[in-house]
Amino acid sequence: MARTATYDREDLIKRAKTVFWKRGWAGTSLKDLEAALDTRPGSFYAAFGSKEALYKLTLNKYAQEGAEKIDALCVERGPLGALQAYPRILVEDPTMGGHACMLAKTFLELKGQDHALAEVANDLLVMIEKKFADLFRSAQVNGDVAVHYDPETLARRYQSDLLGLRVLAARAPGQAQDIARDMAAELGRLGPGVQSD
Template sequence: MARTREFDTEAAVSRAMELFWTRGYEATSVRDLTQCLGIGQGSLYAAFGGKDGLYRAALERYRTTLAASALRGLEEGADARSAIRTLLTERIRIAVERGGQGCLAVNAVCERLPEDAATLRTVRDMQDATREALTEVLWAAMDRGEIAARHDPHTVAAFLVTFLNGLLVSAKVTPDLPALEPLVEVALAALD
């Protein structure tokens, strides 16, 4: 008879996400994971298939929690500029408050690509969702006359996602919110 799992896998994935975010994939050993999660190596492999599987689960947790929360904020924004400003500044605030650890998804890209196709798919899905949400906000804002109609919303949304990725890398180099926030205003000028 198979043994039942004796630990909370959701809590384990959350703790692993924090550890991978703090240390990165390569610097996090299976031993680090088992100690952090308080489980044996056999349990880690049985539940997640190993370090790679747990990393995928951690990236997915990031996508469904923090990344999804940022997109919900876009939907609730009063006007396009305010909603986009909030999205960008909130993401850099999180990156800076974590002591320059940046964004787990951007860190994953920098550390794991181009070799890791699964990480590429997960991060691409996150970026696609962000770009699509921004495009919808921009179309609606254009229809309301809030922003100039001179740029294609798809292109502006792609620019904003690219800008955000660069901003999150910069937050690792310069974890200083007052130094990074003015850059958001420069990006918002693309809406004029």
């Protein structure tokens, strides 16, 4: 019985994530959520407490799913291979729906209002940036990235490029695919003995 409730709750969070991701915090009403989740007001509040509490759960779910994709790629391709493949997957994955990063959208929408959810989004962006830094560090240990590069700086640039890529994917998918390939090629030039421009 408990397993069914957990599964249903996870499904509701995923569905809410899709709504919030498309419409943003302000653009999503409780009626939108009730319709998407097929719940009544009383059931919604019993399950999640508030719109803000549910939004926080969806942000964490979004970040978790991204981290899991990166981990799976790392097992399959190694650290550098994962970093090279991830931009293309972000552009081509149909579940992304041509939307910009949910964390970045939330931060930009709510930072000016000093909303607590902006800090949640920022913390998750920092967490993901650290994950990228760890991958660059591991790639250095493997000999795929020269040791004179700073992993934190590489991760910051990489995340910045990904955020821009996601916006481009919403505007011009074909161009975004070209940029994703360019990103992979540039990462391949970080190895020892490769002359940088």
